[in-house]
Amino acid sequence: MTIxxxxxxxxxxxxxxxxxxxxxxxxxxxxxxxxxHAPVLTTLKYGFVRVRKxxxxxxxxxxxxxxxxxxxxxxxxxxxxxxxxEIDEARAEAARKRAEEILKKGIPQDTDAYLIMExxxxxxxxxxxxxxxxxxxxxxxxxxxxx
Amino acid sequence: MxxxxxMRLRIKSVKNISQVxxxxxxxxxxxxxxxxxxxxxxxxxxxxxxxxxxxVAEQPGRDSLHPLLVKRSSTKNALVVxxxxxxxxxGAYNSNVIRFTAQKFDKYSVPVxxxxxxxxxxxxxxxxxxxxxxxxxxxxxxxxxxxVSAIGRMAVDEYNNGNVDEVFLVYTDFINMGRQIATVKKxxxxxxxxxxxxxxxxxxxxxxxxxxxxxxPDQRExxxxxxxxxxxxxxxxxxxxxxxxxxxxxxIAMRNATDNAKELVSALQLVYNKVRQQTIxxxxxxxxxGAEALAAK
Numbered sequence: 001m002t003i004x005x006x007x008x009x010x011x012x013x014x015x016x017x018x019x020x021x022x023x024x025x026x027x028x029x030x031x032x033x034x035x036x037h038a039p040v041l042t043t044l045k046y047g048f049v050r051v052r053k054x055x056x057x058x059x060x061x062x063x064x065x066x067x068x069x070x071x072x073x074x075x076x077x078x079x080x081x082x083x084x085x086e087i088d089e090a091r092a093e094a095a096r097k098r099a100e101e102i103l104k105k106g107i108p109q110d111t112d113a114y115l116i117m118e119x120x121x122x123x124x125x126x127x128x129x130x131x132x133x134x135x136x137x138x139x140x141x142x143x144x145x146x147x
Numbered sequence: 148m149x150x151x152x153x154m155r156l157r158i159k160s161v162k163n164i165s166q167v168x169x170x171x172x173x174x175x176x177x178x179x180x181x182x183x184x185x186x187x188x189x190x191x192x193x194x195x196x197x198x199x200x201x202x203v204a205e206q207p208g209r210d211s212l213h214p215l216l217v218k219r220s221s222t223k224n225a226l227v228v229x230x231x232x233x234x235x236x237x238g239a240y241n242s243n244v245i246r247f248t249a250q251k252f253d254k255y256s257v258p259v260x261x262x263x264x265x266x267x268x269x270x271x272x273x274x275x276x277x278x279x280x281x282x283x284x285x286x287x288x289x290x291x292x293x294x295v296s297a298i299g300r301m302a303v304d305e306y307n308n309g310n311v312d313e314v315f316l317v318y319t320d321f322i323n324m325g326r327q328i329a330t331v332k333k334x335x336x337x338x339x340x341x342x343x344x345x346x347x348x349x350x351x352x353x354x355x356x357x358x359x360x361x362x363x364p365d366q367r368e369x370x371x372x373x374x375x376x377x378x379x380x381x382x383x384x385x386x387x388x389x390x391x392x393x394x395x396x397x398x399i400a401m402r403n404a405t406d407n408a409k410e411l412v413s414a415l416q417l418v419y420n421k422v423r424q425q426t427i428x429x430x431x432x433x434x435x436x437g438a439e440a441l442a443a444k
Contacts, residue, residue, distance in 0.1 A: 008195055010292070011188045027364045041203070042363035043372065066373055068199045075195050 009081040040069040059134040096124035165408030172401035179394035193384035204337035226311040230318040231268030238400030247329035299379025318385035319392035327392035
């Protein structure tokens with residue numbers, strides 16, 4: 001018994017496949033979705049979508065969005081999403097530093113620029129967090145010189 | 148027959164035109180690639196979002212769910228968002244959209260207002276004396292959602308304010324390089340019938356009627372967030388589809404124009420050569436005639 005899972009971000013399809021369980025970062029907390037789940041419509045927080053298929057787990061970051069659950073399918077419409085394995089850790093780290101620096105300079109808090117930088121910071125932190133927690137073999141930034 | 152000089156001028160001007168059309172073709176070819184990439188990238192998201200909206204519309208007791216889902220008891224005005232290009236020279240691209248719009252809405256049961264996206268569409272609608280309430284021209288190439296979300300928001304606002312009771316979207320669906328189809332989509336109120344997505348029917352067949360959703364956070368907050376957004380997203384996707392279609396149509400039109408120009412040049416060249424040869428023959432005849440007259444003396 002499996003449930004279909006489709007994760008799409010605004011610019012591409014990130015994942016499709018039949019899986020055993022999907023764990024979503026719902027607005028009211030994490031929710032695990034098994035096949036034949038009752039229909040749910042929920043907003044998503046910044047967090048991780050985890051899908052498990054015969055013991056193997058894949059993890060995706062989502063930067064907010066909406067998920068629709070039907071008994072046979074979970075559709076995740078993420079504002080931005082990516083597979084943890086795809087994350088470029090060095091780039092995320094650089095982006096985080098950049099965002100922090102810009103925010104430190106003190107842009108007025110109610111401007112668009114401030115909100116954009118804040119969102120960028122949250123995304124970078126999410127990515128780094130994802131790599132630390134879920135990447136197979138852990139963070140790979142220190143090994144890059146070996147290959 | 149025209150004189151040799153006139154023909155030379157004509158050939159030269161046709162050659163110049165073919166150069167321009169070839170340049171336009173090349174430009175469109177590179178633009179179409181970008182536009183198609185943009186369409187393909189966002190298409191799955193937009194389709195999924197539309198599916199979710201339709202599932203919401205299928206819910207039992209939809210009228211009490213959200214104001215944007217309520218079917219109004221009487222329809223007094225309709226609004227049509229028409230997406231065209233800013234420029235011409237794209238074959239029948241712009242006029243197809245307008246002709247299709249006229250076909251669908253000229254004899255519509257209630258007065259129709261228009262929002263024009265693209266300069267060509269605006270001009271053509273004005274010429275037909277339509278009630279154009281807003282005009283969005285000179286959109287950037289490959290716009291982001293933020294660039295065009297105002298258009299969708301305006302449509303939703305008009306509906307919310309009660310100025311219109313139905314909202315339609317007319318755009319050109321990009322099928323492939325050789326095929327683009329003018330399409331109409333009903334945005335508001337959400338409806339089940341009309342253009343059904345294939346997946347929808349499949350899903351229904353396997354599951355029977357949809358069960359009621361649970362909502363997190365609460366229903367009102369969630370629907371407030373997603374319905375206007377996903378509706379605006381449909382407008383965005385329509386614009387991307389239309390842009391890809393426009394560039395593809397222009398590329399094909401320009402390729403045809405270049406081919407025609409080449410054909411015309413070779414036909415003209417043939418006639419020109421004949422004329423030139425004729426003049427030379429005449430000249431030789433004159434000279435020979437003159438020489439013989441001299442020799443005879």
